[in-house]
Amino acid sequence: MSMKRYVAVRTIQTAVLLMLILTFLFMLFRLIPGSIADQMIFQGASPEAVAAFEEQWGLNDPLHVQYYHYLVNMAQLDPGTSLHYRKPVLDYVKLKMFNTFILVAPGVTAGYLLGTSLGTIMGIKRDSLLEKYGIFPIVGVGTTPSFFLAIIGVIIFAGWLGLVPTSGMITPQVALEMGEDAPWWKIYTTGDFLWHYVLPFSVIAIKYMYEPLLIMRTSVVEMAGQDFLHYHKLTGLPKARWIRHLGKHAIIPIITFYPISLGRAISGLVLIEIVFNWPGIGNALVEAVLQSDYPVIQFVFFLTAAFVVVGNYVVDIVYGMIDPRISIAD
């Protein structure tokens, strides 16, 4: 399979997958016992408002027409209006998405950097004390639920030591003082934000050290046995440069895993967001479920799934370019 064909096939597969997810969501929300109209009446909407709502969203149309409109709307990134907040879902979710991203992306990246470095050291210094006993706390972290890790962090650093706040992204006073017309990004530049940021960030970094560390350790151990590295050792190459040679090859699996982890972390860290009451999409999702805010649920769920799919897609394409054997094999 040529490279071009490989990219084309993967692109079509990804598009089909996204379509499937959309279809699945469409069906799911029509299987829900009780219609959205019932929900609205329950929430106190007048019959006229319900009729207008049904008309507006074409809820009286046959299913295939609804399905078609639904796909068109989603393709135009127009997921509708939040039933609870009465404003466009996209506007509501955009900021939540940003809050999640600003926490998750640096956190996971820091975890990967730490894990890769530690994994390299452990792989090189096999049978050292670090390698033998250092692995226990790491595996311990790996098998601890993320939300519990976050709670331990809160107990120690917010409760006992009182260094950081227990939850939230910003102190309400600080946000109020800034006034209504401050630009939306202003709060992210304050020290107060940073103060709230440290603990969740660290918890995510520690949680995400586990996978790259284990992968890197195995990878380094496997690489170190290769002939060319033995040769480099014989030529008397300085240790630092030898490690660089080794690292360049050993790191490839990490590069593969990183975007996948990142895509999954967006949804996987819902629980950490809830512990810290971080106003990201995880909290938005739980809130929306409690309020039966279907447009929001639908869109947030689609977003989290899309991140995983797109993450995998990017990996496959980039990997296919780095190592063309992959694209031929599949």
Place this chain on the structure above:
Amino acid sequence: MSLEVGGIRSLKDRFLIRDVLSGLRRLMDDRPAKLAMGYLSVMLVLAVIGPHIAPYPYDKILFSEAGQILRAQPPSLAHPLGTTSTGQDVLSRMIYGVRPTMITGLLGGLIIVTLGGMVGITAGYLGGQTDNVLMRITDFIYSIPLIPFAIVLVGVFGIDFFVTIFIIGGILWRGSARVLRSKVLQIKQRPYILMTKASGASTPYIILKHIVPNVGSMVILFFAMGIGYAIIAQAGLAFVGVSNPFIPSWGVMIRNAYRSGLVADAWWWSLPPGLLISTTVLSAIMLGRRFEVLSGQTDDAMLEMG
């Protein structure tokens, strides 16, 4: 192949029993495996008899001699792990919590490994269009984020303990399916399998007699990991509040401690259940892993879960 003793095949010659017995023997010689097995056995025993040996019923509200509810009391002799903010004995709740955790793990792990094994082995061995369809389904499942999916489903269709386990199992089989498929792809090219095929053996016969035993230790590893991940996922859902709050699982305990606002002060309430979750998960995964290592199979399955 099998020794015929007086026309009756001795039980020990059945490959499954023979393999399991020798596997267990090997495990008992391994210290980490023995530790993990011991721990899990204690948990299993507690799961069965726990409610009978717990000092108090899990939902009993305790009063002091002066008639006051014992709210969030720190550990003492009468209550080794203190009490909750609603005056319940933490230790008793922990002991009661073993049963739902073990049910979650065993049932979840079983669903994961059954679905994953069936899909993976079928796809790998049959190949062609079957493989293609099954793997596209697996891809689709891979794109579903577990926790949000479970929150949406449970939040919409109602809160039930067993529903959460089925949702978890219905998603997490994907990792084992992929790894088992690639394993089967390698195995099916081995000469003895090709020979069996050439001599006219049926597909079910080859799969049961030659493929399954060869991926057996990996299936066990996935079962063990499935136990671990099902427990973690279930605890997470209980923490969010989308699992039955009246079943006193450890996840629900942590949720109650967190929601009470006392999580930073009443450490005796939230730390023990959390630590028990991690040690239980750790033991299950360690046991599966030691089994795999001792059986001499590769270790590339470790990260393909979730």
